[in-house]
Structure formats: structure tokens, C-alpha cells
Amino acid sequence: MVDLETALAKVEIPRDQTRDPLKIYNPMPVSQLQKIAPDFDWTAFLTTAGLPAEGLADRKVDVREPEGIAAMARVLKAADYGTLQAWLAFHLADNAATYLSHDFSDASFDFNSKTLSGVAQQSPRWKRATRVTNGAMGWAIGKIYVARYFPPSAQAQITSLVQEVKSSFHDRLEHNTWMDEPTRKAALNKLDHFAIQVGYPKKWWDYSNLVVRKGDVYGNAVRGAAFNWQHELNKLDKPVDRDEWGMTPQTVNAYNDPTMNEIVFPAAILQPPFFDPKGDMAVNYGAIGGVIGHEMSHGFDDQGRHYDEHGRLNDWWSKASSDAFQKLADRLGAQYDAQEPLPGTHVNGKMTMGENIADSGGLNLGLQAYHDSLHGKPETKVHGLTGDQRVFLGWAQVWREKDRPDALRQQMLSNEHAPAVTRVNMPAHNIDAWYDAFGVKEGDKLYLAPDQRVKIW
Ligand SMILES: [Zn+2]
Structure with a gap:
């Protein structure tokens, strides 16, 4: 077998x-x-x-x-x-x-x-039960989650933050140094067409035909899976439903769907450490701002860039701009290939390329959106930290995690995301402002000479 x-x-x-x-x-x-x-x-x-x-x-x-x-x-x-x-x-x-x-x-x-x-202990029964119920009828749970934890004020706040990051991206595309004019125009057009979804979808699923029986865990799971599969089958031969989401509102995650040219931010990611409505905005720009920029940049990563403003596979790139992109992407890939977070296991720069381009774009966009939000006013220090320092720390806080070596090895061999430590350090050391913010000098571990820094978005 x-x-x-x-x-x-x-x-x-x-x-x-x-x-x-x-x-x-x-x-x-x-x-x-x-x-x-x-x-x-x-x-x-x-x-x-x-x-x-x-x-x-x-x-x-x-x-x-x-x-x-x-x-x-x-x-x-x-x-x-x-x-x-x-x-x-x-x-x-x-x-x-x-x-x-x-x-x-x-x-x-x-x-x-x-x-x-390498997991030492099984998670408690209630957590496993929640996970299973979430898998079988996630949208029913999502409806309750939104009613309890996602006030309309949060939706408005995040929507305006997304718009800010989008206009910072607009600005960066206009000042981009390696794209020619026709490609720049097409890129701006694609950005303008992004569909932005925040919090929860416009309509909820109807579960009235799903039979749930007390005392029949396996039967409930099987009927839940069948119900979800039938939902997929019902889409056959029908027009695409642009209101349907690929993640439930209670998911702590976000995504870009290049085939819809859409970015989606479920309600549950809009809480600390990603976003604190009462917290310091510089940290928020580095955290949720960076994540918003990450998802936007996916539309322009090595995969997403092949889709046009309507989500069709369509080559809108000039040969020169495409070659310039490839050259930068290859250089970025080589930086990641050289990373060895576990002795003997290197990051696969090619497999993680899209996420790495998105991380680098995301942190740049979070930082720029923060600068734009100051409207020329000087930054204020908080707890002795400058605004730029707090943006970088906001980004780093989002990826704080502990991994067992076996889990990390498995991730590095099969997951398109680089390990968390790599996701924090690599984008930062390609950004000039990071050197000023923390006084990083030649000879320091994460120092890159200016001509070695890769700037894509
Ligand atoms: Zn991503």
C-alpha cells in the first residue's frame, strides 16, 4: 500500500x-x-x-x-x-x-x-469538535460570529484602510522604475478593478436541508461533507457567483483570488495582533496594512500577474517589463534559497515565490500607507519608538509563532509560505527605511548592500 x-x-x-x-x-x-x-x-x-x-x-x-x-x-x-x-x-x-x-x-x-x-499532545476535545462543526457548516457559525464580534464600525474602519493601501499602491505603480508605460497603464487598470470584500459575504448559506442528529458524529460529518459537495455541484453550468466567498468570516486569514481579481478580508483577521481599532496606528499599518498590501501584491506576483483586470488568463505585459520582473523575481528567489532556518534544510525560493513577492510588496505598502497617513506631519514617538520602527514591529508581531522542528521541516518542503522568521526578516532587509529605522550597518547579520536590495512592488 x-x-x-x-x-x-x-x-x-x-x-x-x-x-x-x-x-x-x-x-x-x-x-x-x-x-x-x-x-x-x-x-x-x-x-x-x-x-x-x-x-x-x-x-x-x-x-x-x-x-x-x-x-x-x-x-x-x-x-x-x-x-x-x-x-x-x-x-x-x-x-x-x-x-x-x-x-x-x-x-x-x-x-x-x-x-x-512532532506534535506532543492532542488538542482538547472541545477544540476538535469546534473544528469539525466549522468544517461541516461554517457559514452558520460565521453568521453568529459576525453578529457577536464584528460591529459595523469595524467594517467601515477596515474598508477605509484598504482604500488607503490601494491608493498607496497606485502611487507606487506610478513611480515604479522598471515597468514601461503600456504595462504600467495595464497594471493600474487591474488595481482599479480590484473587488474588495471585507468582514462577511452579502448572503448566507441556507442549511435547512442539512440533517444533524444528536449522538451521530460520523453521520453528521458525512452528511456535512455531502452537503458541501452538493453546493459545489450546484454551480455547474451557472454563471460565476461573485458574491460567494472562499473563506468563512471566522477564519483568521485573508486571500486574493486572481480569477476574480478580488481580495477578501474575513472579520476574524480584523483583531489583534493584526488590527486593534483602539491601538497605535503605526502598528496597525505594519500589521493589517501589511496583510492588505500582501493580498493586493498577490495580484501582481509570479502567478497573479498572468490574470487581467477581469480575472482572465491574459498576457497584459510587454516583453521588456516581463523580463524585468523575471530578473527581479530570480534575484529575490536566490535570497530565499540561501536561507537555512533549520540546519540542513533550505527555503525553496521558487515554491515560495508568490508569497515572498507578496510579503515584500505588503510591508512596503504598509509602510508607505503609514507615511501617506501623516500628510506631512512629523511622526510622534510612542514608548520611545519612532513610527517606522513601530510599522516594522507591527509586521513582525503578526508572524510571531513557535514551530516544532518536524513541523517546520514539513512546512519548508511542502508549503508555499516561507517560515515565519524568514517572512519577517527578508522583506525588511530589502527596504531602505529599515536601515535608517534601526541603524543597521555593514557587518550586521541582516545587512544587504544597497545594490543587493530587491525592490519589486
Ligand atoms: Zn499570501
Whole structure:
């Protein structure tokens, strides 16, 4: 069974090679998928998943990695029947383990969390129960969360902060030194078209058809998953719903969806350490301002830049500007490749490229939005710290975390985000103002000569 998993993993394209959206956009009718990957019964698979049988052969699907998919189909065909049965039975039990008795949930914890990530202790039952309920009917919980914790004043405050960061970005694009005029114009147009969503979506989900039974944890989880899958199926053949969100309001996170040219900030990220409505604004600019700038910059990172103002894959770059971007991105990648937060394990600069460009853009934008907010007034010191120092500290506070070495290693090999310490230090040492703010000099650990600093957004 492990041999089968290993064989499947080996034919998959490595993560750092899947970042080019043009390479992984491969729409084709199911009939063609059946031709390029004939070793698997796609009709049976897709109709079992709930796609209508009628017109299936002509239905277009995006086959992200045609060669990888064909190779996986070959591996599955070559596997013996007993192995396949055991493999599926294992995954059924593994996926269900959280909802089952201690024998299952402890075994799952021992392997998935303890062995793979070095976690010492299972989180308390109430936390796991909340997580499961959140997964099954997150929008119902979100509605209660917003009513309790997200006053309209917070929505107004954040919306105006987003507008401030956006106009700082506008300004930076206008003064950008490496883009030519036609590309600059197109970039400004894309920025102007950003859809900005804050707090919670315009409409809530209706869960009245979801059956929840007391004492039936596993049944509830299965019905919850089926309900969510049916929601996805209902979107087939309908126009895109631009009001639907990809994260619930109680999620401490934010995202940029390049296919919608939209950035979304759920209500739960709008609290300390990201944002404190009563706190020091310089810290807020470094924290939530940096995060807002991060999400905006994603629209212009190595992936996002391939999408236009309407979210279509469309090359709006001149050759010269595209080459200039690539050169800067390569230099930034080399900086991250050189980082070794765990002895023997380096950051993968290519796999983390989009996040690194967004971090660097985000911190620059947070800092500039803070400067713009002063309108020429001198900055005041708070607790002996200058405004710029507080902006940088605000950014650093957001990424404070503790990692076990195993978890960190796993993150560095598979996650598109660099480790937190790298996310704080790398963007800062590419910004000139950081040297002035903290008096960083040649010979200091994080010193970069001015011509070595990479400035993208
Ligand atoms: Zn990001």
C-alpha cells in the first residue's frame, strides 16, 4: 500500500514546477481526457461524484497536469486489486478517524500529528469538535460570529484602510522604475478593478436541508461533507457567483483570488495582533496594512500577474517589463534559497515565490500607507519608538509563532509560505527605511548592500 502511495507521489509534478498558471491550465472535453489517460474509467468516476451523465463526454474539465494524470491512471491500472481495496479502506478509515472512538482517533493522531509533525499532545476535545462543526457548516457559525464580534464600525474602519493601501499602491505603480508605460497603464487598470470584500459575504448559506442528529458524529460529518459537495455541484453550468466567498468570516486569514481579481478580508483577521481599532496606528499599518498590501501584491506576483483586470488568463505585459520582473523575481528567489532556518534544510525560493513577492510588496505598502497617513506631519514617538520602527514591529508581531522542528521541516518542503522568521526578516532587509529605522550597518547579520536590495512592488 505504501508502494502504491509512493508510486502515485512520484508521478506528480513537484510543487515548485506548478506555479505557471499557463502550464497548469489545460481544459479539454472528458472524451479527450479519456484518450490521454485511458487507464482509468473517467465516466464512472465523474458520474459517481455527481456530474450528470448526459453530455459528459463533451463537458470540459481543466486537467491541471495532463502527463501526471495519465501517469497516475497507469499506476492505478497496474496495481493489484487487493492493494487497491486496502488502500481505499485505509483512506476511508483515516479520513473518518477524527469522528470515531479513541482506538481510531489516537492512532490517527500518533501518526499524522506526532510522527509527521512532532506534535506532543492532542488538542482538547472541545477544540476538535469546534473544528469539525466549522468544517461541516461554517457559514452558520460565521453568521453568529459576525453578529457577536464584528460591529459595523469595524467594517467601515477596515474598508477605509484598504482604500488607503490601494491608493498607496497606485502611487507606487506610478513611480515604479522598471515597468514601461503600456504595462504600467495595464497594471493600474487591474488595481482599479480590484473587488474588495471585507468582514462577511452579502448572503448566507441556507442549511435547512442539512440533517444533524444528536449522538451521530460520523453521520453528521458525512452528511456535512455531502452537503458541501452538493453546493459545489450546484454551480455547474451557472454563471460565476461573485458574491460567494472562499473563506468563512471566522477564519483568521485573508486571500486574493486572481480569477476574480478580488481580495477578501474575513472579520476574524480584523483583531489583534493584526488590527486593534483602539491601538497605535503605526502598528496597525505594519500589521493589517501589511496583510492588505500582501493580498493586493498577490495580484501582481509570479502567478497573479498572468490574470487581467477581469480575472482572465491574459498576457497584459510587454516583453521588456516581463523580463524585468523575471530578473527581479530570480534575484529575490536566490535570497530565499540561501536561507537555512533549520540546519540542513533550505527555503525553496521558487515554491515560495508568490508569497515572498507578496510579503515584500505588503510591508512596503504598509509602510508607505503609514507615511501617506501623516500628510506631512512629523511622526510622534510612542514608548520611545519612532513610527517606522513601530510599522516594522507591527509586521513582525503578526508572524510571531513557535514551530516544532518536524513541523517546520514539513512546512519548508511542502508549503508555499516561507517560515515565519524568514517572512519577517527578508522583506525588511530589502527596504531602505529599515536601515535608517534601526541603524543597521555593514557587518550586521541582516545587512544587504544597497545594490543587493530587491525592490519589486
Ligand atoms: Zn499570501
